[in-house]
Amino acid sequence: MDIRLIVIGDELLSGRIADKNGQQLGKILHQKGLNLRNIEVVGDCEADLLEAFKGFENKITLVCGGLGPTKDDITKNVVAKFFNLHISISNEATEVVKKNYQRRDLSWIPEANLYHHIPTTITPLNNPTGLAPGLAHLQNDYAFICLPGVPIEFEAMMVQEVFPLLEEKYSLVTKKLGRINIRTFGVPEEAIFHKDTEIWKNLANFGKVASLPNALGVDIEVSNIDLDIYPQFEKEIKNVVDESPLKDHVWQYGDLSLEGMIINLAQKKNIMIGLAESCTGGLVSHRLTNIPGCSSNFLGAIISYTNEIKSDILKVKEKTINDHGAVSSETAKEMAKGAAIRLGADLTISLTGIAGPDGGTAKKPVGTLGIGYWYKGESGSEMIQLRGNRKNLKYLFSQKALFTLFFLLRDN
Amino acid sequence: MDIRLIVIGDELLSGRIADKNGQQLGKILHQKGLNLRNIEVVGDCEADLLEAFKGFENKITLVCGGLGPTKDDITKNVVAKFFNLHISISNEATEVVKKNYQRRDLSWIPEANLYHHIPTTITPLNNPTGLAPGLAHLQNDYAFICLPGVPIEFEAMMVQEVFPLLEEKYSLVTKKLGRINIRTFGVPEEAIFHKDTEIWKNLANFGKVASLPNALGVDIEVSNIDLDIYPQFEKEIKNVVDESPLKDHVWQYGDLSLEGMIINLAQKKNIMIGLAESCTGGLVSHRLTNIPGCSSNFLGAIISYTNEIKSDILKVKEKTINDHGAVSSETAKEMAKGAAIRLGADLTISLTGIAGPDGGTAKKPVGTLGIGYWYKGESGSEMIQLRGNRKNLKYLFSQKALFTLFFLLRDN
Numbered sequence: 001m002d003i004r005l006i007v008i009g010d011e012l013l014s015g016r017i018a019d020k021n022g023q024q025l026g027k028i029l030h031q032k033g034l035n036l037r038n039i040e041v042v043g044d045c046e047a048d049l050l051e052a053f054k055g056f057e058n059k060i061t062l063v064c065g066g067l068g069p070t071k072d073d074i075t076k077n078v079v080a081k082f083f084n085l086h087i088s089i090s091n092e093a094t095e096v097v098k099k100n101y102q103r104r105d106l107s108w109i110p111e112a113n114l115y116h117h118i119p120t121t122i123t124p125l126n127n128p129t130g131l132a133p134g135l136a137h138l139q140n141d142y143a144f145i146c147l148p149g150v151p152i153e154f155e156a157m158m159v160q161e162v163f164p165l166l167e168e169k170y171s172l173v174t175k176k177l178g179r180i181n182i183r184t185f186g187v188p189e190e191a192i193f194h195k196d197t198e199i200w201k202n203l204a205n206f207g208k209v210a211s212l213p214n215a216l217g218v219d220i221e222v223s224n225i226d227l228d229i230y231p232q233f234e235k236e237i238k239n240v241v242d243e244s245p246l247k248d249h250v251w252q253y254g255d256l257s258l259e260g261m262i263i264n265l266a267q268k269k270n271i272m273i274g275l276a277e278s279c280t281g282g283l284v285s286h287r288l289t290n291i292p293g294c295s296s297n298f299l300g301a302i303i304s305y306t307n308e309i310k311s312d313i314l315k316v317k318e319k320t321i322n323d324h325g326a327v328s329s330e331t332a333k334e335m336a337k338g339a340a341i342r343l344g345a346d347l348t349i350s351l352t353g354i355a356g357p358d359g360g361t362a363k364k365p366v367g368t369l370g371i372g373y374w375y376k377g378e379s380g381s382e383m384i385q386l387r388g389n390r391k392n393l394k395y396l397f398s399q400k401a402l403f404t405l406f407f408l409l410r411d412n
Numbered sequence: 413m414d415i416r417l418i419v420i421g422d423e424l425l426s427g428r429i430a431d432k433n434g435q436q437l438g439k440i441l442h443q444k445g446l447n448l449r450n451i452e453v454v455g456d457c458e459a460d461l462l463e464a465f466k467g468f469e470n471k472i473t474l475v476c477g478g479l480g481p482t483k484d485d486i487t488k489n490v491v492a493k494f495f496n497l498h499i500s501i502s503n504e505a506t507e508v509v510k511k512n513y514q515r516r517d518l519s520w521i522p523e524a525n526l527y528h529h530i531p532t533t534i535t536p537l538n539n540p541t542g543l544a545p546g547l548a549h550l551q552n553d554y555a556f557i558c559l560p561g562v563p564i565e566f567e568a569m570m571v572q573e574v575f576p577l578l579e580e581k582y583s584l585v586t587k588k589l590g591r592i593n594i595r596t597f598g599v600p601e602e603a604i605f606h607k608d609t610e611i612w613k614n615l616a617n618f619g620k621v622a623s624l625p626n627a628l629g630v631d632i633e634v635s636n637i638d639l640d641i642y643p644q645f646e647k648e649i650k651n652v653v654d655e656s657p658l659k660d661h662v663w664q665y666g667d668l669s670l671e672g673m674i675i676n677l678a679q680k681k682n683i684m685i686g687l688a689e690s691c692t693g694g695l696v697s698h699r700l701t702n703i704p705g706c707s708s709n710f711l712g713a714i715i716s717y718t719n720e721i722k723s724d725i726l727k728v729k730e731k732t733i734n735d736h737g738a739v740s741s742e743t744a745k746e747m748a749k750g751a752a753i754r755l756g757a758d759l760t761i762s763l764t765g766i767a768g769p770d771g772g773t774a775k776k777p778v779g780t781l782g783i784g785y786w787y788k789g790e791s792g793s794e795m796i797q798l799r800g801n802r803k804n805l806k807y808l809f810s811q812k813a814l815f816t817l818f819f820l821l822r823d824n
Contacts, residue, residue: 011624013448014635015439018432022453027427036425038460039453041434044622048450069602070623071612112606129799131602150625152804190481190543194524200483210456211482212423213562223426275715281701282694285715289693292769292802294717301715303687303697309712309755313725343721357704387541390704392564 001060001142001170002037003029006052008065008075009149010043020151021064028158033176049078056142060166062158065149067132069113075146076118076135083137083144085119093117093124096133100126125165129156136162138169178230179207179223180237184249185403189218192246202240206233215399217251251406258402259291265409266297266347273405274345275301276314276335278326279353279369283398299343304335310352314338327352327364332372333381340374347408348374349401350381355393369397375408413472413554413582414449415441418464420477420487421561422455432563433476440570445588461490468554472578474570477561479544481525487558488530488547495549495556497531505529505536508545512538537577541568548574550581590642591619591635592649596661597815601630604658614652618645627811629663663818670814671703677821678709678759685817686757687713688726688747690738691765691781695810711755716747722764726750739764739776741793744784748793752786759820760786761813762793767805781809787820 007019022039029036037059042048044066053061066075080087094116101108110116115132118124125134125145130153135146143166147157166172184192189211193200203209207225211218225233234253241247252261266273275285285301288294302313307326310316315338316331324330335350349371356366367388372381386396419431434451441448449471454460456478465473478487492499506528513520522528527544530536537546537557542565547558555578559569578584596604601623605612615621619637623630637645646665653659664673678685687697697713700706714725719738722728727750728743736742747762761783768778779800784793798808 010622012434013438013451014442015435015437015448016624016631017626018430018435020430022424023427023430025427026425030426035455036427038455038464039425039451041451043447043450052450068623068625070605071616072622109606112602152800190524193482194521204483210422210484211480212428213480214429219428277694280698282689282697282713282715285694286692286698286806289717290803290806294693298717300717300721301694301713303694303713303715305701305707305710305712313754342725388564391702394698394702 001058001172003034003060003062004037005039006049006061006063007039007041007149008044008049008063009041010045010072012041012065013043021149021154024151024155025062025158028155028163031176032163032172034172044072044074046074046078046081049074050082053078053082053144056144058141060143060170061145062162063144063146064154067134067146067148069115069132079122079135079137079144079146080119083119085121087117087119089116090118090120090124093133096124096126097131100131100133103128104131106131125157125161127153127157128160129153134161136165138165143170176227177223178225178227178233179221180225180234180253181255182220182222182237182241182246182250183217183252183254184220184246185217185251187218187246187249189213192218192220192249199240199244199246202244203237206237215396216403217249220246251403257291258399258406259287259294262288262402262406262409263291263294263297265406269409271297271346271409272299272344273297274299274339274343274348275401276339276348276350277301277303278305278310278335278351279355280351280394280398280401281305283394284349284351284401287398287402299345302339302342310335310338313342315341325364327354327368327370329370329372329381329383332370333374333379334372336372336374336381337379345374346376347405349405350374351397351401353393353397355390355397357390367393369400371397371400371404373404373408375412413470413584415446415472415474416449417451418461418473418475419451419453419561420456420461420475421453422457422484424453424477425455433561433566436563436567437474437570440567440575444575444584446584456484456486458486458490458493461486462494465490465494465556468556470553472555472582473557474574475556475558476566479546479558479560481527481544491534491547491549491556491558492531495531497533499529499531501528502530502532502536505545508536508538509543512543512545515540516543518543537569537573539565539569540572541565546573548577550577555582588639589635590637590639590645591633592637592646592665593667594632594634594649594653594658594662595629595664595666596632596658597629597663599630599658599661601625604630604632604661611652611656611658614656615649618649627808628815629661632658663815669703670811670818671699671706674700674814674818674821675703675706675709677818681821683709683758683821684711684756685709686711686751686755686760687813688751688760688762689713689715690717690722690747690763691767692763692806692809692813693717695806696761696763696813699810699814711757714751714754722747722750725754727753737776739766739780739782741782741784741795744782745786745791745793746784748784748786749791757786758788759817761817762786763809763813765805765809767802767809769802779805781812783809783812783816785816785820787824 353369765781772778
């Protein structure tokens with residue numbers, strides 16, 4: 001049975017927030033060897049919901065959003081109308097809601113939300129991280145399941161409540177298919193496939209090929225590989241890459257995050273990391289500290305948004321800033337050294353650049369980045385130029401810093 | 413004419429990335445007083461695209477993704493098939509592509525991407541920030557427009573190329589409707605509307621009401637307000653709120669970001685801000701530095717992921733850490749003071765907590781946060797408890813820090 005997702009909420013169509021549940025569901029299904037067929041986002045409007053619900057036959061329909069306690073939460077009522085069901089007090093739902101509230105040490109006032117009023121013949125679902133119960137309408141030839149829109153609740157319910165139900169009731173093919181993700185750095189998509197017109201065709205012998213450009217790199221994915229022949233194919237795919245110009249640009253065969261690989265390498269090599277950030281304002285440090293357990297090898301950072309902090313804390317010479325500017329490879333180099341000494345780090349990266357929109361000059365336009373490193377006494381720095389708005393540039397700068405950190409750790 | 417968005421890409425259904433263009437388009441349309449009717453995400457599959465394209469009559473269909481140079485970029489061909497058009501070399505497209513490449517100082521190799529091969533009768537569109545041209549099929553009773561999936565390209569093309577075209581050709585109602593966003597802090601949705609069952613009804617007299625819970629607060633939006641009567645309604649809506657228990661929880665009537673309001677207030681009051689972050693790892697600093705021009709009042713931050721940095725740089729007494737722990741209100745208080753002195757700041761916020769998944773204890777479980785402040789010599793701190801996984805907790809901690817910063821600036 002095809003699996004589809006319907007996401008409900010005016011706030012997703014007016015740009016207030018972005019949907020996160022589509023990606024989350026995609027990940028969960030993908031890990032189980034299942035495909036999400038499509039995602040539809042519709043507003044809090046009965047007619048649009050009724051239209052979107054159509055075509056539910058022979059499908060698993062997952063609906064998220066609109067189960068809360070306020071008047072714009074209409075999902076429950078529209079589902080009842082669509083399937084011609086009555087809404088009434090359910091003992092089963094009452095028990096589920098009581099449990100949800102007890103888990104949070106909260107007392108439930110039934111008339112504040114009417115969570116125990118649900119359509120007849122529908123099964124209420126536990127919400128391990130929230131309060132509103134889910135609704136499951138499971139028939140032999142279709143499933144129609146409503147979940148809260150809050151991402152943390154949606155995810156927990158999918159994994160803990162919904163998936164076990166679906167696996168029990170329907171014969172979902174959960175044979176895992178392998179995939180190999182060839183991750184490259186520093187070469188544009190067009191150059192990869194123009195330099196070697198054969199590589200796509202050669203990779204397509206092993207599975208479905210996809211090319212996904214992202215910040216400072218391109219990921220080439222070969223998917224739908226039968227796990228029985230995976231080990232052999234993995235080797236052969238690596239051979240194909242090794243014989244192509246792509247070889248020099250691959251930094252990973254896999255799906256580990258750059259941040260995670262950095263922390264892993266630092267742990268293995270017993271290297272303590274520190275940072276000196278200016279234009280990225282803490283983003284590099286934030287990304288590294290997203291990795292659980294990073295505290296074993298990440299010491300901290302100095303975020304120096306002023307020249308004074310660069311001088312006082314990072315010990316950048318005033319003359320360096322005066323002669324070369326705060327955004328210069330000379331300043332970057334001294335920042336990296338200063339941070340290493342100050343933080344007691346083996347390895348530091350420094351960033352000083354212009355994220356814009358203001359602050360650019362003809363010589364150093366918005367997008368200019370000075371990046372430096374200090375690694376056990378060795379140091380270096382360079383100037384690079386990237387393109388984008390403030391948010392993009394902060395992200396690209398941070399990506400450049402993480403790649404620099406990764407290559408230093410990998411190659412030294 | 414209804415406006416819909418079709419987003420194309422297997423990577424959006426397998427969870428590799430999340431769609432950003434839906435939110436972007438929603439924002440752009442909303443600012444112009446237009447509504448996005450729905451968003452559909454489909455994979456790189458001809459049959460699914462053909463199915464999704466249906467129902468294009470009397471609509472403006474915007475399609476994004478699948479215009480790149482690789483073999484999984486099938487949008488152009490499927491559009492040609494759907495509308496029964498031939499693909500051929502277009503002089504107009506050749507000019508557009510040349511311009512796109514010139515803008516980036518790159519040389520174009522036509523056979524590397526065939527960007528100049530487009531369906532007949534379709535107009536190629538400039539791509540001010542990228543290389544692949546867009547495709548516009550404008551008829552009297554419908555518009556069908558394909559754009560690149562890269563968010564920065566999609567946005568620039570929508571604003572600079574597509575919208576002017578649509579406004580010229582179709583009578584789009586661009587009468588702006590007003591909205592008032594009542595933003596609250598520290599009280600759950602259920603409590604708001606249970607405490608005062610009349611407030612929703614009272615607000616609904618002025619427009620369409622929506623309630624949107626988010627990190628540590630709830631936004632209540634009244635939209636679809638005719639701009640002619642907006643000033644009067646704005647006053648009356650504030651009166652309704654002032655007479656309800658909601659009053660004490662409102663921190664803003666509007667759509668400014670918390671970060672932006674903090675920088676504005678600091679500028680007005682001439683206050684220099686600094687931070688001492690531990691568990692948030694730089695996220696608070698990153699969020700503040702997303703605001704253009706923040707450097708006028710943001711000095712920097714010390715990210716102290718170790719006790720040594722807390723002692724050495726922030727001058728937290730070793731005895732304090734030994735007696736009370738690194739995660740304690742005592743440590744938080746000393747961190748805030750140390751950062752203020754170290755950075756030369758008027759106002760600092762400090763955070764020390766447990767984001768998990770490890771590190772929690774029975775007394776201080778994952779989700780515990782010590783938060784402190786120092787404001788021109790006055791200081792204080794508290795311990796709070798929040799719920800979520802590592803990423804959520806980092807975000808909630810940072811949100812708590814920003815609210816603390818905001819209230820200190822607003823009330824002092």
